[in-house]
Amino acid sequence: MNKLLLILLLGCAACTTQAQDPKSSTPSAPPAARSDAPSNLLTQIRALTADKTCSDTSQCRSLPIGAMACGGPQDYLPYSSLRTDEKAVRELAERYKAERQGQIAKRGEMSICRFHPDPGAVCVSGACQLGASPEAVQAR
Template identity: 55%
Template sequence: MRTLLLSLIMACTACTTDASAPPERQPSPPATQPAPTPAPAPGAATGSTLEQIRAMIGSAACTGPSQCRTLPVGARACGGPEAYLPYSTANLNEPALRALAERYKGERQAQNQASGMVSDCRFIPDPGAVCRAGTCQLGNGESPAS
């Protein structure tokens, strides 16, 4: 009887773990303050697009709050951006920056679809951007006082 019970427990354990199955994808953390890259960029084309976006933003120098904006970047599997980057409208071609961001979004959407990526479907609010110490930085999501 004990042998039968032990065999049954081992059989159930074998059914619940499948060593050949790929590991589950973990949802990406909310990215209101992006890391060095807001999302993993496995493809060279995607990485170069994000690098172009960051190069175009540069230091995001500002002299006042009206120059600071946020740029939604990437695409989460459930929709919405992966992160926001602060930028300054001073000395920047804003339509070109937005076009690059759209290209990057399309690349990330294609990667998500091809890989079967899933996410937690949590809404990431735009944190806004503020001018601090002469640089546009992500805010806390509240409208800055004018």
């Protein structure tokens, strides 16, 4: 029994050593070289919307980001119309959405098909953040 256990442990150790041997593995392409690697569009969008300074909720907007397999955005980002080039950020968001839709189709991704409503954006303590606007709360 002890010999069998020893043989089994040595076999596992040999498999583990071989699997970790860097000489035996083939190098993969760096992430940036792969065609399905994420672009830096989301990073650019976040940079353009980084300054969320506001003095009133009317200056706050929510931006739909990306795409889900069943449709609709993955998420929303708050931004300040006071501090953001809205045309540029919306163009980048559209490009990112198209890119995500292409990735979804290529990979055959699926999602849970839930409705992700726009949460709106409000000015809280001088910064735009996601959340129901006061008008939406009063209408409930």
